[in-house]
Amino acid sequence: MALTVDLLNRADEAQFSEGLRGTYEHSPWVVERTYAARPFVTLAALKRAMVEVVRNATADEQLALIRAHPQLAGRAMQAATLTRESTDEQSRAGLTQCTPDELARIARLNADYDARFGFPFILAVRGPRGLGLSKAEIFATFARRLGHLPHFERAEALRNIHRIAEIRLDEKLAFSPVLGDRVWDWAEQLARHSDDGYGERGELTVTYLTNAHRAVAGQLAAWMRDECGFDEVSIDAVGNVVAVYHGGDRDVPRLLTGSHYDTVRNGGKYDGRLGVLVPMAAVRELARAGRRLPFGIEVVGFAEEEGQRYRATFLGSSALTGRFDGRWLDQADANGITMRDAMARAQLRVDDIAQLRRDPARYLAFIEVHIEQGPVLTEADIPLGIVTSINGSLRYAGEIVGMASHAGTTPMNGRHDAAAAAAEAVLHVEKRASQVPGVVGTVGMLDVPNGSINVVPGRCRFSLDIRAPEDRARDACAVDVLDAMQRICARRGVHLSIQETMRASAAPCDDAWRARWERAVAALGVPVHRLPSGAGHDAMKLHEVMPQAMLFVRGQNGGISHNPLESITNDDADLAVRAFAGLVDALAAERR
């Protein structure tokens, strides 16, 4: 008889342990302690309970758990300790059929890794889709993780252990994240299209109105029409892919959702696209079930958000809010092609852009699903997060001018060191931003122009980026930081010049719609974790005309983004589709 959450909830301790034996390698204590957390509302809740047991364990216990795992393709001495599960996992990755050269290489990597970290290299070799990583991927990951800092790598090892356990649990409970698999596979297929030159280098780059960009739009439209059962699918005058699944009555208001399908240069597969694919997967289920709701669902794949080809950003969502600036059309790309020409070549009708403006009265809200692009969820081991606000941001370019002088002959008390003043400023930014939750402050560029080893720095240039969930918190931080910089520079007898280069308002998510995301997430048995969005999103633009709320999905690999290592698991994608569907279901119940 197949194991179910229900059976586990009703099992005694021995049955429970037996049922989940081997989920965490050679570490039955994880299952034993999880027993106390019954009942579990879902498989996701069970997974979370086990994660919490490990998170609450002592550092020694965590280390023992890590060390309980076999080395990757380890030698005979480990054979005795290999569980059936780990043998199966390693064999799916081809690691049981290595050439002597590959074995030697793995042995060397294992030795280096053990010398550096003191525990075996642990990788969920079945990967984010559960099908098994290639040997090339495994080698690359191994080499990359050898460069990690020890404390980060230990956390990464535990995260891989949780992923291994997740896949084992899915199999034990005969669960297949089919909705997530669909989203994951769609994203993979879209990633085959890349701008000329980039794809050949194995990079993903899709910028506004290139051939690859048009191909992605066409593919999305085809899936929406042919696979998902949308009623209307079209590509609009700025290149947005727009799909409508009508409500029971065609004239009922619509729920607007979506995200962008363009990418940064050498970017990831999920930034933007996940927010198009998740609603597509949810609508597909509705259409297959023939369900009509008391509202329509309009999914938009925004053509442009990243500002890679032209200086303007958020072209797609700006068209919907009526803020598409006609002057942008005269901007030229690096090859001198104006946006107007690029649009004409793509057969987009510039004259129709004004008509893309949506009437807010016809929409309930805009909701957006997005990969987090940060480390918060992955460090908390939580698959979904509810966005509280899209942070407001301020950017500055600064320069400190002191007095260059001989490093050997200028006494410490006779210096006007521009870099030392900048150093003090950097630490003040860090300290001030840390004092208020949600506020972040960054000096990302820092440089002594033409510095010499034996010259006290006469100049130091730096950038400053401050963000906060509310404009007030952002501005208060900026005022304090700029004040402090002036004081630091005055005290040191150096001169500060600093210019504001960018200012974007915070977009707090609508309380009612945020609560709907929270209820949908809670119903899945996933902890409700709230976090601000540090990056800007299309929802920031729609915010100007209607309520908006966002759901974040955990990123793998430390949450890295704008990078080929950007990744999500099929299980997390599955939860995202279920959260979206749950919100839609609850909304339907509300409005009936």
Add this chain to the structure above:
Amino acid sequence: MALTVDLLNRADEAQFSEGLRGTYEHSPWVVERTYAARPFVTLAALKRAMVEVVRNATADEQLALIRAHPQLAGRAMQAATLTRESTDEQSRAGLTQCTPDELARIARLNADYDARFGFPFILAVRGPRGLGLSKAEIFATFARRLGHLPHFERAEALRNIHRIAEIRLDEKLAFSPVLGDRVWDWAEQLARHSDDGYGERGELTVTYLTNAHRAVAGQLAAWMRDECGFDEVSIDAVGNVVAVYHGGDRDVPRLLTGSHYDTVRNGGKYDGRLGVLVPMAAVRELARAGRRLPFGIEVVGFAEEEGQRYRATFLGSSALTGRFDGRWLDQADANGITMRDAMARAQLRVDDIAQLRRDPARYLAFIEVHIEQGPVLTEADIPLGIVTSINGSLRYAGEIVGMASHAGTTPMNGRHDAAAAAAEAVLHVEKRASQVPGVVGTVGMLDVPNGSINVVPGRCRFSLDIRAPEDRARDACAVDVLDAMQRICARRGVHLSIQETMRASAAPCDDAWRARWERAVAALGVPVHRLPSGAGHDAMKLHEVMPQAMLFVRGQNGGISHNPLESITNDDADLAVRAFAGLVDALAAERR
């Protein structure tokens, strides 16, 4: 009857005030307060006493003194306030015969300057040689000083006021710094020779064995022989110009002195050369008086110290200590010319280099006069300084590796910011070095490679330079700084790598010889001011084989060096010659 120091020492208060009236523009209080400091052993002591009165005055009094000066070429409204002296000074600089355009330009500069600093631009327009600056020099200085920081510019105004007073005092007491004038004029004549290309750009660059370099050597040798009365003058196998003034007995030991005559690229006229010209001027006086001493004086113009053409440095002094490394001969310059070829073209006999080694038993010591190349003496308003030690130095190249991440999405407590860690390190260097007098620590290069405004820095590179009068203090500082950096990086979860790139031992000046410099300086009525040498000098090399001691001469323009603004006054040069002569006289008395 001419005014003399003697008369002033015997004058009553009214006579004293009358005699020195107008020394400090419209500010009789300076003279009045100086009266209490009588008697003065020399004119230099009187000058110093007046400087001290101003240094000890309140900030308001100092500002009033500055404001008592007329604007440069000011309009009619100032005519009534112009003293005879300042009219004369401005007329020598041609400022009383300006074109309307020039007057308009000066008026604009005066207005800008007053708006920035709140006091008139004050320049000792008679300049460092007392003959009057050109209008072009005045305009350039004006524009440059407009860019100064306010506190520095106020000190610079006071220093110019002291220089104006010095020239007025020289005239009142009918004193002419003829020895200093000679040194100053020699330096000016040598500066006419510059390497091809540099001279045309108005820059001074004389690197090893170029045509300009050979011309300077020839000129020095000619002066030594024809003007100074040395007994033997020659150019040795590495290009050093060597001149001997024999003692009464040709076999008595010699006092060795000198410095280098090569320059850095676009350098100054005094760095090195002053240490050749000062002894030349002193020996000239001995020869003219027909005096023979109980020791010989050997003056060496070292051919190379700066390491500009070849990577090797201190070629000249290394030959004298027997440490000229034969492998240097195979180094090539930027044009591929090896040192060996360059020497052959200059008709230097490489085979004779080994014979240049001096037998320390035949020498009393090496003494060196050098421009300070730093701000200590000019900020103290003291013309000469006694070097305690040539600092030992340590240099490092460092890199901090953290984790690059999104500036908007990475919470403050989840960061591994390489630049913030470097900032903390920079401030620690500054703090630790400041704790021990004489120790200096500098991070001269600092840079986040490929930093972006919206990325938390993942890497930061920096340089570190630590110097101290004793190796122990230098090493203790280095150990503390490196320890602290490791702690900072460990706490922040970032990785530090740092490599030592240079290590030079401290060369403490010989106590007995340092005391001789001190007595010679004190006898001139100049305060004895001791300071370490932050830069390396030829004396550092001679230190390896014999006692050495150095005298520093105040640099103008904030003590700037390795720069065309490097400058000294004829009065300071005069004191340097007198200090050298005084040391020689006292040594003669000792050894008789």
